[in-house]
Amino acid sequence: MTSNTTRWALAGAATVTVLGAGRVMARRRRRHQPERKDGWYVVHRGITVDRPVDAVIGFWTDRERLDRGLAEWATLEQLDDTRWRCVAGDPAGGGTEWRAEITVDGPGRLSWRVTDGPVAQQGRVELVPAPQDRGTEIRAELRWRSGPVRRALGLTTGTDPDLGLRDALRRIKSLIEAGQMIETRHDPSGRSPEQEEATDKMREKLATGGRP
């Protein structure tokens, strides 16, 4: 049981880390405002991974592999039996650092709280067996709020942790099912550097967010 909890803690911590290092700061305006509750924006997202719950948890069991896999993005530090800290940089640059505390709430359930980062954020992840031999549903709830300064500047909708969450779920699914995230950014083309830059912007738009 302990080992299962540890495994899940690792899996969950990795999930959150990928989330933190993903495009949490994706800058895109959204058409629909997310629901607001007690001053927090709240979204629920889920994705189905074609593996049993144990395999989803087991995916990241190897600490060494995990550290290697996350090396580019973040470091993960165990605080005590159920708590972890992750420190991640924002890949979009700007030197933003992101620290979160992750708490294991039970088998297949954990929550996290950003203790230091550009957006006040907290969330929960839960793993549920999917019906019909479809594997595992990863269900996530994300809450965030922007500070008074950002609100005053009207920037509340300019950053979108929801897109970050959706990206992260897609990324995790792909890593578990396919062993990698696919990308086509470096495929050859007959474009000039300027045209390539414009195309990259379009790629970014078509790649950001998405299901779930």
Next chain:
Amino acid sequence: MRALCWEGVRKLAVRDVPEPSIRAARDIIVKVRASSVCGSDLHLINGFLPAMREGDILGHEFMGEVVETGPDVQRLKVGDRVVVGSVVACGGCWYCRTEQYSLCDNSNPQPVFTEKLWGHAPAGILGYSHAAGGYAGSHAEYIRVPFGDVGAFTVPDGVPDDSVVFASDAMPTGWMAADFCGLKGGEVVAVWGAGGVGQMAARAAQILGAERVVVIDRLPERLRTAADRLGVETINYAETDVLEALREMTAGRGPDACIEAVGMESHDVGPVYAYDKAKQTARLTTDRPTSVRQAIMACRKGGTVSIVGVYGGLVDKFPLGAAMNKALVLRMGQMHAQRYIPMLLDRIAIGEIDPGYLATHPMSLEDGARGYEIFEKKEDGCLRTVLHPQPA
């Protein structure tokens, strides 16, 4: 390296582009030996399927030689002669596990476009616009193939490049079209479109048990080729009333299954066609579904209409009432290449299917633009132009 690029609606040119490299552990690099044109390219070139960018490399039906493999590639090695399915599939998601490869969850890195348009994103396709993932295509000296172990298959010795190349797309598409019909033996099957896809669908229907296969087109050379090569019956829709002819051929019943292998630029004679074309040109509708309408009207009560011609958006005057009240089964989709290719290679090896006759116009890559023109206008009996990117 040299590659045939899209430069704008109806504009193609060969350009110098960088060579591809291994980007992920499951990638392979294929040195392209034969790369065919396909009816789908026409929809892309003519601007009917969206999200093309200037400089995109076209081509998705090809074969060649493996020249590099990523560290996680196990089944293939450098030097293997392979044919590659057009559809990119990860091999590890639910859709791949259930052999619905063209619905793969993890092979389109740019899913937002099709999610908005269609509700969900299907698989990525090589050389098929940014809606299908933005992959570089095969009309080039080299191509990167992601998930090489899943998408590339070694081909039997002795089968020429210009024949086995069609195991990439035209054959699996045609086979799937016939597979959708659920044939039990003895059926009458009608096929709209005598292009590479329609011809392969007709052959597949024969193998799967159809007693009579009727191919419909307006191009006499194509109909003649189908009759000569496959022994099918034909109808020229420019000369004959198709619905009447099919009713008569089946003593009033209508075909048990109708395969549509024409697609969104479907052509017709008469006033409704002019209406469709005007609407499509003005972008009031995206697709011209003439042959789909006809297939639905022709099909016997309770029969199957199998659509493999490509559609991208909305159609007008869709005879839903006919489909509903005749209790038709509608099947459709992009082909699941990886599901059919190994079986098709076996059938090529024993000579049961010989797709080589589709390669009417072998050409060098440098002549690619002209090759597409011949293909589009169906000049000189062209069924498919096959480009050869390697210097002779």
